[in-house]
Amino acid sequence: MYADVPYIKYLMENYAADPSFRERLQARPQETLQERGIPLDAEMALEACDMLCGQAREMRTPEEQNRYLQEYRAYQREIVEEYEIRIADDAFAEREICLWSRQVHRRCRMESRQIRKHGAIHYFPLLFELGDGCSVQCPFCGVDAPRWRENFAYTPENAGLWREILKRSVRYLGRVAGTSSCYMATEPFDNPDYEKFVYDFRAVTGLVPQTTTAVAERDPERIRAFMKELGPDAMGKAAMRFSIRSLRQLEKIQEIYRPDELKDIELLPNNPESLTKYSLSGRAIRLCERMGEKGREKFIRYGISCTAGLRVNLVKKTMEFIEPELPSGEYPNGYCIRETLGFADADEFETGMKHLFGTWARAELPEDRVLHFNAVCRIAEKEDCVEFWGDGVGCSLAKDEDFLRAVRIVREAASTFAEVCRTLSAQDRRALLLWQKFQYLYERGYVRWA
Ligand code: SF4
Numbered sequence: 299m300y301a302d303v304p305y306i307k308y309l310m311e312n313y314a315a316d317p318s319f320r321e322r323l324q325a326r327p328q329e330t331l332q333e334r335g336i337p338l339d340a341e342m343a344l345e346a347c348d349m350l351c352g353q354a355r356e357m358r359t360p361e362e363q364n365r366y367l368q369e370y371r372a373y374q375r376e377i378v379e380e381y382e383i384r385i386a387d388d389a390f391a392e393r394e395i396c397l398w399s400r401q402v403h404r405r406c407r408m409e410s411r412q413i414r415k416h417g418a419i420h421y422f423p424l425l426f427e428l429g430d431g432c433s434v435q436c437p438f439c440g441v442d443a444p445r446w447r448e449n450f451a452y453t454p455e456n457a458g459l460w461r462e463i464l465k466r467s468v469r470y471l472g473r474v475a476g477t478s479s480c481y482m483a484t485e486p487f488d489n490p491d492y493e494k495f496v497y498d499f500r501a502v503t504g505l506v507p508q509t510t511t512a513v514a515e516r517d518p519e520r521i522r523a524f525m526k527e528l529g530p531d532a533m534g535k536a537a538m539r540f541s542i543r544s545l546r547q548l549e550k551i552q553e554i555y556r557p558d559e560l561k562d563i564e565l566l567p568n569n570p571e572s573l574t575k576y577s578l579s580g581r582a583i584r585l586c587e588r589m590g591e592k593g594r595e596k597f598i599r600y601g602i603s604c605t606a607g608l609r610v611n612l613v614k615k616t617m618e619f620i621e622p623e624l625p626s627g628e629y630p631n632g633y634c635i636r637e638t639l640g641f642a643d644a645d646e647f648e649t650g651m652k653h654l655f656g657t658w659a660r661a662e663l664p665e666d667r668v669l670h671f672n673a674v675c676r677i678a679e680k681e682d683c684v685e686f687w688g689d690g691v692g693c694s695l696a697k698d699e700d701f702l703r704a705v706r707i708v709r710e711a712a713s714t715f716a717e718v719c720r721t722l723s724a725q726d727r728r729a730l731l732l733w734q735k736f737q738y739l740y741e742r743g744y745v746r747w748a
Contacts (some may be wrong), residue, residue, distance in 0.1 A: 304561045305336045306346055306370045313347045314574065315548050315567035323347065342366055351573055377536045378418045384477045384505065385420045391472030395607075397661035399423060402606040402621060405743025408688035409624050409674045412600040421622060423471055423607030423655075424478040428495055430613040432485045434512045436543055438568060440602035441631045442580035443483035450612035452491035460495060460612070462644035464502040470651060476505030482609060487511050493524050506532040510566070514540040515550045522559070533562040541566045570596070577602040579625035579632040599625060603633040607659070608651060615641050619654040624674065660747075663733070663740040665715040667747040669708050675744045677705065686744040693742060700724055700732050712748070 309331075312319045323330045327340035336343070345358065346366040361367060383389075390396035402421050407414045428450045432443035450456060467475040480499065486492045486509050500506050506528055514521055528537055542548045542565055551565070567574050576582045578597040586597045601622040609618045619636040623629040636658045639650040663669070671677065676687040683694040684705055695701065704718045713721075715736060719729045739745040 300369055300373050302338060302366055302369055303373045304557055305338050306343065306350075306366050307561070308334075308557060309336065309338075309343055310347050310350050310370075311542075311565040311567060312548070314351050315542055315565070315569055315572045316545055317571050338366065346370065353573070380535045381418065381420060381477075385422065385474060389472055389474040389477075390423075391470065391474075392655070394661050395423060395471065395655055395659045398659040399606055401661065401741050401743065404741065405672070405746075406601060406622055408691055408743045409672065410600045411690045412598050414691075419604065420477075421604055421606035422474070422477040422479075423605070423659075424467055424475055425482050425605045425607075425609050426478055426480045427482050427484045427609070427611045427613070428480055428486070428489045428492060429484040430611065432483060433488050434485050434543075436512060436541075436568070437581055437585045438576045439483075439581040440577045440579040440625075441483045441633075446485075446488055448613050449489040449491070450495075452494045456612070457494070457498065459644060461498050461502055463610070463647050464499060466644060466648045467651065468503055470648070470655075473503070473505075476503035476507075478503075479507050479509070481510070482603075482605070485512055487513055487516065487520070493520075493527070496524075497527070506535075506537045508537050508539070510539040510541055512541040512543055512568075515547060515554060518554045525559070525563075530562070536562070536564055538562070539564040539566055541568050542572070544569045545571060577625065577632060580630065583625070583630060601625065601632040603631075605633070608654060610647075617641060617647065617650050617654065619658045621658075626673070663715060663737050663745065664747055665733075668712045668714055669718075669736070669745055669747050670712045671709060672744050672746055677709065679705075686739060686742075688744070693739075693744070695735050695738065698731075700728055701735050704732055704736070708745075 309323070313323060319330075323344055327344045331338060331340045331343065342364055343366055346364055349361070349367055350370060387396050390399070399421060406419075406421070413419055429446065430448045431446040432439075433446040435443070435445065464475070467478075480486060480492070480495060489495075496507060496509070511521070525533055525538065540551060540563055542551070548565070548567070548569065552560075575598045576585070576596055578586055578599045579602045582597060586593055589596065601624050603620065603622040606621050607619065609620050610616070616638055618638045620633045621636060623632060623634050625632045637654060639654065641647040641650050672688070674688055678685040678687070679697070679702065680694070683697050684702065685692055685694045700722055703722055707713055707718050707721060715733065719725070719732065724732055736745055
């Protein structure tokens with residue numbers, strides 16, 4: 299099954315990362331494939347690469363006749379489906395958190411057509427950092443990771459705390475806790491004990507967290523041992539990705555690792571010459587300024603964070619409740635921090651976790667919190683309705699006197715829903731009808747609260 303996928307993957311990754319390879323493949327497909335010892339039909343492989351890398355909108359031959367394209371898409375679909383199961387409604391133990399998580403998903407898609415293009419983007423309710431800072435310091439780092447300072451060592455005491463935190467997370471959040479990654483503004487392999495924490499994670503949650511490393515060439519034997527321990531099943535579910543920071547690093551990785559070892563490892567071409575666009579977030583904002591006009595095409599504004607919920611740092615013993623945001627002056631790193639708590643032990647962690655989700659993960663619009671319209675939202679008052687627009691999508695709601703006045707009140711000055719009702723003297727059924735319309739907008743991300 300998927301016999302040609304390793305070759306297509308290799309071609310695609312080089313095509314996306316290396317402009318000179320791309321030119322060679324486009325100009326002399328047969329010769330280029332022969333040079334690399336790839337036994338594929340050259341024209342068909344080139345067409346598949348063009349499509350998969352977004353360089354062609356349509357194909358000369360019908361898509362269903364390109365078996366490489368079909369095979370690669372089927373392979374990708376299996377991974378996407380695996381993650382959909384992990385984040386499905388029944389993976390959440392708390393219905394309120396599930397509903398809120400769906401709202402965040404809808405809001406992010408409304409705010410950005412870039413996010414909408416990628417159906418497989420999910421927002422997970424939990425992530426862990428097993429270090430403080432990152433040694434790699436990529437110039438495009440979307441979360442502006444600070445320099446590495448310290449690791450969370452796998453001492454008996456720390457290991458006990460880790461397992462207890464995982465158990466309580468699964469008990470409270472449900473099996474969706476197994477979707478957590480163990481890094482954010484950190485490089486996983488900066489921590490010499492990273493693997494031990496991952497094996498505990500698997501033992502408690504039953505799932506292997508995905509790992510993205512930017513230093514796959516630093517200690518290949520360590521990475522090989524890790525891959526072997528995880529096993530082919532976990533590796534086949536995209537448990538591992540290598541971030542490529544330069545063409546030299548790509549060459550080195552392809553020299554170090556055999557094609558069969560790279561079969562299930564996604565290489566993420568993040569080198570400056572690649573086709574990948576950087577999120578205009580974190581350090582990439584400064585990189586974009588340095589590149590000036592020349593770099594304009596390389597950056598797009600979209601939120602980089604895939605967490606809506608807790609970011610737990612085991613070194614600092616902090617838990618932040620974060621939500622993804624479009625990068626802006628207010629949220630340069632693509633997420634906002636709603637509240638931060640510290641914890642000294644597993645009991646404090648559990649209390650803090652419940653407090654943070656209970657406070658911030660609200661499926662229903664709270665009546666006593668200050669409302670405002672989403673900064674991306676454009677509002678148009680029409681003859682018989684009010685339209686709300688995000689980035690290329692919108693909705694409209696029937697216009698009545700209360701609703702129109704309520705929209706104007708919230709636009710002019712942030713107010714709570716209770717204050718809006720008082721101003722309009724709206725009670726009982728009138729207040730309820732108004733609430734239903736604001737709830738509808740809240741569920742789609744047009745209305746937010748602080
Ligand atoms: S992108 Fe990843 S590896 Fe690079 S600096 Fe940021 S956190 Fe570190």
